[in-house]
Amino acid sequence: MIRExxxxxxxxxxxxxxxxxxxxxxxxxxxxxxxxxxIHGTQLSFTFPPIGGxxxxxxxxxxxxxxxxxxHRPLSLTTPExxxxxxxxxxxxxxxxxxxxxILLPMIAGPFYFASPENRWDxxxxxxxxxxxxxxxxxxxxxxxxxxxxxxxxREWLGPLAWWTVLVLASYVVxxxxxxxFRRQWIERERLLFPLxxxxxxxxxxxxxxxxxxxxxxxxxxxxxxxxxxxxHFYNGLNGYYPHLPMLTIAxxxxxxxxxxxxxxxxxxLGTIRFAAMPMIIGLSFLLTREVAFSLxxxxxxxxxxxxxxxxxxxxxLTTAAGGDAYPFPGMQTAGAYLAxxxxxxxxxxxPIMQIIRGGxxxxxYQADRDEPMPFPLAVWAGLAAFAVMIAWSSAAxxxxxxxxxxxxxxxxxxxxxxxxLAEGGMPWLDHPAWAAQDVVRALIPxxxxxxxxxxxxxxxxxxxxxxRVVPMPRVMQSLKLSDETNTDARAISWSLVLAxxxxxPVSYYFVLSAGYVHGGVAINPARxxxxxxxxxxxxxxxxxxxxxxxxxMGLAIMGYAALKLAFLSFMRMRFLWWPLHPVAFAMSFNVxxxxxxxxxxxxxxxxxxxxxxxxxxxxxxxRPFFLGLILGAMLVSGAxxxxxxxxxxxxxxxxx
Numbered sequence: 001m002i003r004e005x006x007x008x009x010x011x012x013x014x015x016x017x018x019x020x021x022x023x024x025x026x027x028x029x030x031x032x033x034x035x036x037x038x039i040h041g042t043q044l045s046f047t048f049p050p051i052g053g054x055x056x057x058x059x060x061x062x063x064x065x066x067x068x069x070x071x072h073r074p075l076s077l078t079t080p081e082x083x084x085x086x087x088x089x090x091x092x093x094x095x096x097x098x099x100x101x102x103i104l105l106p107m108i109a110g111p112f113y114f115a116s117p118e119n120r121w122d123x124x125x126x127x128x129x130x131x132x133x134x135x136x137x138x139x140x141x142x143x144x145x146x147x148x149x150x151x152x153x154x155r156e157w158l159g160p161l162a163w164w165t166v167l168v169l170a171s172y173v174v175x176x177x178x179x180x181x182f183r184r185q186w187i188e189r190e191r192l193l194f195p196l197x198x199x200x201x202x203x204x205x206x207x208x209x210x211x212x213x214x215x216x217x218x219x220x221x222x223x224x225x226x227x228x229x230x231x232x233h234f235y236n237g238l239n240g241y242y243p244h245l246p247m248l249t250i251a252x253x254x255x256x257x258x259x260x261x262x263x264x265x266x267x268x269x270l271g272t273i274r275f276a277a278m279p280m281i282i283g284l285s286f287l288l289t290r291e292v293a294f295s296l297x298x299x300x301x302x303x304x305x306x307x308x309x310x311x312x313x314x315x316x317x318l319t320t321a322a323g324g325d326a327y328p329f330p331g332m333q334t335a336g337a338y339l340a341x342x343x344x345x346x347x348x349x350x351x352p353i354m355q356i357i358r359g360g361x362x363x364x365x366y367q368a369d370r371d372e373p374m375p376f377p378l379a380v381w382a383g384l385a386a387f388a389v390m391i392a393w394s395s396a397a398x399x400x401x402x403x404x405x406x407x408x409x410x411x412x413x414x415x416x417x418x419x420x421x422l423a424e425g426g427m428p429w430l431d432h433p434a435w436a437a438q439d440v441v442r443a444l445i446p447x448x449x450x451x452x453x454x455x456x457x458x459x460x461x462x463x464x465x466x467x468x469r470v471v472p473m474p475r476v477m478q479s480l481k482l483s484d485e486t487n488t489d490a491r492a493i494s495w496s497l498v499l500a501x502x503x504x505x506p507v508s509y510y511f512v513l514s515a516g517y518v519h520g521g522v523a524i525n526p527a528r529x530x531x532x533x534x535x536x537x538x539x540x541x542x543x544x545x546x547x548x549x550x551x552x553x554m555g556l557a558i559m560g561y562a563a564l565k566l567a568f569l570s571f572m573r574m575r576f577l578w579w580p581l582h583p584v585a586f587a588m589s590f591n592v593x594x595x596x597x598x599x600x601x602x603x604x605x606x607x608x609x610x611x612x613x614x615x616x617x618x619x620x621x622x623x624r625p626f627f628l629g630l631i632l633g634a635m636l637v638s639g640a641x642x643x644x645x646x647x648x649x650x651x652x653x654x655x656x657x
Contacts, residue, residue, distance in 0.1 A: 011080060011488075011489045011491065011492040012078065012079075012080025012081045012082075012083055012084040012488055012489070012492045012496075013084060013492045013495055013496070014081055016077070016081070017077065017081040017082075017084045017085055018084070018496075018499060020060060020064075020077075020085050021084060021085045021087075021088030021089065021496060021499065021500065022088070022499065022503050024053075024056050024057070024060065024085065024088065024089045024092070025088050025089065025091075025092035025499075025500050025503045025504050025507070026092075026503055026504075026507050027056065028044070028052055028053060028056065028089065028092045028093050028096050028504070029092065029095075029096045029101075029503075029504055029507035029508045029510070029511050030507070030511050031044070031052060031056075031646075032044045032045065032052060032093065032096040032097050032508075032511075033096070033101075033102075033508075033511040033512055033514075033515050034515075034646060035052070035642050035645075035646065036097060036102065036525075037102065037512070037515050037524050037525045037528065038515065038519065038524055038525075038651075039645055039646065039649060039650065039651045039652075039653070040525070040651050040652045040653075040654075041641070041642050041645050041646075041651075041652075041653055041654060041655075042638045042641070042642060042653075042654050042655045042656045042657065043097070043098075043654075043656070043657050044093060044096075044097060044642070045093040045094050045096065045097035045098065045099070045470050046097075046098075046429060046469060046470060046656075046657050047428040047429060047656065047657070048090075048196045048422060048428050048430075048474070048475065048478060049086075049090060049196070049199070049200060049635070050089075050090055050093040050094065050470075051635055051638045051639060051642075051656065052093050052639070052642075053086075053089035053090045053092065053093035054089075054090075054200075054635050054639075055635060055636070055638070055639030055642075056089055057082075057085060057086050057089050057203075058203070058635075058636070058639075060077075060085060061077075061082065061203060061204075064076055064077045065077055065082070066212055066213070069212055070212055078206070079204050079205070079206050079486050079487075079488070080486065080487075080488040080489070080492065082203075082204040083204060083479075083482055083483060083486050083488045083492075083493070084488070084492055084493075084496045086200060086204070086479075086482070087479040087482070087483075087493055087496040087497060087500070088496045088497075088499060088500035089500075090475050090478075090479065091472060091475060091476075091479075091496075091497050091500035091501060091504065092500045092501075092503065092504035093470075094470040094471075094472055094475060095472075095500075095501065095504035095505055095508055096504055096507070096508040096511075097470060098467050098469055098470050099467075099470040099471060099472060100168060100505065100508060101505075101508035101509055101511075101512045102512060102528050103463065103464075103466070103467045103528070103532060104164060104168075104463050104464060105144070105509070105512050105513065105516070106144075106516075106521060106528050106529045106532055106533040107462065107463035107466070107532055107533055107535060107536055108133060108134040108160060108164065108460065108463045109134055109135060109141050109144055109145075109533070110529070110532070110533025110534055110535070110536065110537070111125050111126060111129075111134075111459075111460075111533075111534075111536050111537045112126060112134060112135075112136070112138070112141045113141050113142060113144075113145050113533065114533065114534050114537060115537070119537060119541065121537045121540070124452070124456070124537075124540050124541070124544060125456045125459055125460075125536065125537055125540050127456075128398060128452055128453040128456035128457070129456055129457075129460055130396070130397060130398070132159055132160060132163050133160060133163065133164075133397060133460055134160050134460075135153075135156040135157055135160055136156075137153075137156055140153045140156045140157075143516075143517050144513070144516040144517060144521055144529075145516065145520060145521045145522045145529055145533075146520045146521075146522060146523075147516070147517060147518060147519055147520035147523070148517060150517075151517075152510075152513050152514060152517050153517075157509075157513065161509055163393075164463075164464070165505060166389065166393060167389075167390060167393045167464060168464065168505070169501070169505075170386040170387070170389040170390045170393070171386070171390060171408075171411075171412075171464075172472060172501060173382050173383065173385075173386035174383050174386045174387050174390070174412060175412070175415060175471075175472055175473040175476060176373065176374070176379075176382075176383075176476060176494070176497070177374075177379040177380070177382055177383030177386070178383065178412065178415075178416060178473065179373065179419070179473060179476045179477050179480060180372055180373045180374050180376070180379040181353055181356050181357075181376075181379055181380075181383075182345070182349065182353075182416075182419075182477070183372065183373065183477070183480050183490075184352070184372070185348075185349040185352055185353070186420075186423060186477070187480065187481055187484055188484075189349075189352070190348075190349075192420075192423040192424050193287075193288065193289060193292075193423070193424060193426065194423050194478065194481040195284060195287040195288055195426035196284070196422060196426060196428060196478060197478050197481050197482045197485065198287055198628065199628055199631050199632060200482055201482065201485045201486065202214070202216040202628060203216070204486060216625065216628075219625045221622070221623065221625045221626045221629070222625035222626065222628060222629040222632075223629060224626055224629060225279075225283065225625070225626040225627060225628065225629020225630040225631075225632070225633060226629040226630075226632050226633035226636065227629075227633065228279060228629075228630065228633065229279035229280065229283075229629070229630045229631075229632075229633030229634045229637065230633040230634075230636055230637045231633075232248060232251045232279060233251070233279070233633075233634060233637040233638070233641075233655050233656075234637050234640070234641075235248065236248055236251060236252060236655070237637070237641045237653065237655055240645075240650055240653040241648075241650070250275060250276060250277050251276070251277055251278060251279070252276070253276070253278070253596065253654065253656060253657055254274055254276060254596050255274045255275045255276025255277070255278075255596065255599070256274070256275045256276070257272045257273070257274050257275075258272065258273045258274075258275065259271075259272050260272070260273060265311060265312075266308045266309070266310075266311035266312035266316075267308060268311070269307045269308050269310065269311035269316055270304055270307065270308065271307075274595065274596050274598075274599075275599050276596055276597055276599055276600055277599060277600050277603055278597060278600045278634075278656075279630040279631075279633065279634050280428065280630060280631050280634035280635070280656070281427075281428070281597045281600035281601060281604065282600050282603050282604040282607070282627065282630055283604065283627035283628060283629070283630030283631040283634075284426055284427070284428060284604065284627075284631060285426070285600065285601045285602075285603070285604020285605055285608075286604045286605075286607055286608050286623075286624070286627035287426065287624070287627065287628075288425075288426045288604070288605075288608075290605060290608055290609055290612070291580065291582050292424065292425060292426065292582045292584065292585060293601055293604060293605035293608065294580060294605050295580070295581045295582040295584075295585030295586075296425070296427075296585045296588065296589075296594060296598070296601045296605075297594075297598040297599075297601045297602040297605065298580075298581065298585075299581060299585045299586050299589040300589050300594050300595065300598045301598070302589070303328065303330075303589045303590060306328050307327075307328050310327045310328055315327055320332070320443075320552055320554045320555040320558070321546070321548060321552045321554060321555065322439070322442060322443040322546060322548060322552040322555050323542065323546055324435070324439060324542065325434070325435060325555070329555075329558045330434065330590035331433055331434030331435035331439070331590075332433075332435045332555055332558040332559050332562065333558065333559070333561070333562035333590055334433035334434065334435065334562070334587065334590045334591070335414075335433040335435035335436075335439075335440065335559055335562070336558065336559030336560060336561065336562030336563040336566075337417075337562045337563065337565070337566045337586055337587040338413065338414050338417035338418070338433055338587055339410070339413050339414075339417070339559070339563060340562070340563035340564075340566040340567055340587075341417040341420055341421070341566060341583065341584065341587050342413040342414075342416045342417045342420075343413075343563075344566070344567065344570045344583070345416065345417075345420055356376050356379075356380070357380055359376055359377070360376045360377045360378075360379060360380025360381065361377075361380055361381075363377045364376075364377070365377065371490060372490055373480060373490045373491065373493060373494040374491070374494055387408065390404070390408050391404050391405060391408070394407070394408070394457065394461065397457040397460065397461065398451075398453040398454050398456060398457035399454050399457040399458055399461065400450060400454055403441060403445060403450060403454065403458070406440070406441060406444065406445075407437050407438065407440075407441050407458065407461065407465065408437075408465075410437040410440050410441075411437045411465045411468075414432055414433065414436075414437065414468055414471075415468065415471050415473040415474075416473070417587065418430050418432070418468065418471060418473070418474050419473045419474040419476075419477050420584065421474075421584055421587060421588060422474040422477070422478065423474075423477060423478070423481070424582075424584045425584045425585065425587075425588055427588065427591070427593060427594065427597070429469075429591075429593040429657060430468075430469060430470075430474065430591075430593075431469055431591050431592055431593060432467070432468035432469060432471075435559075436462075436465065436466055436468075437465045438458055438459075438461070438462050438465060438466065438539060440559075441458055442458075442539075442542070442543050442546075442548070443548075443551065443552040443555045443556060444551050444552075444556070445548075445551070446548050446549055446550055446551065447543060447544070447546070447547040447548050447549070448547075448549070455540060455543055455544075456540065458539075459536040459537070459539045459540040459543075460536055462535060462536050462539055463536065466532075466535060467532075476497060479493050479496075479497070480493055516529070521533075565586060566583050566586055566587060569581055569582070569583040569586055570583045593657075604627070607623075607627075608620060611623055634655075634656065637655060638655045638656050641653065641655050
């Protein structure tokens with residue numbers, strides 16, 4: 001009985017943690033649409049931890065674990081309960097935003113709204129789209145983009161949303177299966193750092209008996225970091241209300257731009273160099289290993305030198321047959337690096353993974369399964385079944401099975417690579433390669449080898465596979481690491497992810513559709529309801545206008561070149577301890593966020609290097625709370641400004657991205 005009680009406590013799945021998590025997930029579905037679609041404030045879900053979810057979680061923490069603890073300690077939430085609530089808010093935050101709702105809905109209706117005699121989308125795309133993929137009534141489609149006075153036309157939307165949700169949920173099952181299979185390898189064997197969960201671990205720490213707050217919140221050095229980050233961003237935020245106040249430009253996203261257009265050839269190929277010192281990035285960079293932090297900014301500059309070399313050799317304007325990328329081909333290089341990173345991760349873990357797969361296929365049960373998010377047989381068979389569902393869905397849409405397999409393998413390879421980058425690279429912002437999964441398809445598949453219906457189906461599938469910035473898999477793995485650090489049962493994490501998904505998906509659909517039909521999507525957010533909504537049709541225009549007669553061998557060679565660079569960096573790192581460059585940093589070197597924040601990373605690396613060299617490990621640990629405070633302060637001030645802007649209605653007031 002005592003053992004069962006302890007296990008129940010570890011689970012954290014109590015009635016109150018579930019109710020709080022469900023309420024927070026539902027609230028995020030509404031708040032996210034107002035903050036991101038209506039007032040265009042700081043993105044609630046782009047970071048890890050997501051600003052919106054983490055801010056709501058901190059409010060829950062203050063009420064349940066400070067106020068109620070002061071009244072009666074048993075009323076406070078336990079650490080596993082806090083982890084469950086945190087996991088649900090993190091998952092729900094992404095679904096409510098660009099992981100699903102804000103992208104899927106405009107993109108499946110957009111081709112019908114923007115079709116015209118000039119772009120010929122009617123014959124190129126719409127004539128081949130199955131009826132179940134999108135609402136077909138012109139008035140219903142127009143109402144989403146231009147608003148209308150009637151209630152949301154759920155009858156026309158329920159069918160398409162149900163079919164797309166089948167695809168989405170199947171992909172989530174595959175991601176959960178992959179996370180289960182890789183969890184022990186990355187967390188226990190390779191011991192990846194997971195720097196982004198350090199702050200959540202500190203927040204959920206249980207204080208000693210007789211104290212309201214843990215040592216982390218009682219540390220004045222930490223509050224010094226909070227005050228610095230909060231003060232800098234709060235002052236910059238005042239500029240939105242008082243434009244005469246000068247901003248600290250270097251502490252804004254993008255920082256101070258310096259154009260090199262007037263520099264001599266070939267150095268003018270550097271374009272615009274950005275100098276930014278963002279407190280949150282400085283804090284996170286201090287938590288990284290010095291190897292990763294150094295590599296992030298060093299490899300960014302090595303990539304810049306590659307651009308300069310291309311200008312010097314006269315190949316700066318080189319393009320490929322498929323188009324869409326130009327020298328030094330950042331999209332293709334990032335795609336090759338991501339695919340290689342996934343391949344290297346599979347190769348390094350090939351022994352344990354093959355053992356898991358063989359055991360799962362034969363339904364072999366292990367004692368260690370109890371510590372996994374789901375039993376290995378379930379992970380293997382559920383993953384295979386869910387992937388088969390995705391292929392069947394794609395086939396029904398019109399995509400040939402081999403092409404569907406290619407599309408979704410690239411999709412999951414990118415997701416796996418991004419999960420690794422978040423676990424090891426430590427940047428709070430992730431980005432998918434500009435050369436997305438559908439671009440790999442159009443580079444590999446000659447135009448005439450697939451029927452127009454197949455290309456139309458690939459175009460519509462971009463509504464889900466186009467945007468991976470807040471793909472769930474990295475957040476799932478981060479939550480599993482958090483459960484490991486806090487001694488929370490991994491099965492509790494699995495169930496909390498399921499509950500958050502079941503709540504967040506319909507709630508997010510409801511609030512996005514409500515925002516569109518009440519205010520008009522084009523009026524409230526052109527980025528979602530114009531730019532992204534036009535993408536499926538524009539993708540098909542590009543495919544048909546280029547009309548490749550054979551695979552784009554040069555584009556594939558560039559991807560292979562980047563893959564070889566990452567493989568070389570991985571080999572050197574595994575063979576030689578003195579090797580200073582980390583492969584995950586190369587995969588991120590063309591990332592727009594690294595381009596913006598290289599100086600912030602350098603500052604964090606320099607602070608850690610100086611502290612280690614002149615004070616040793618104890619000095620690093622003594623100042624670590626200060627840098628955690630920088631992260632916490634940035635999160636708090638972003639949430640505070642979002643609340644203020646929500647009351648005043650001020651638009652386009654971004655503190656972070």
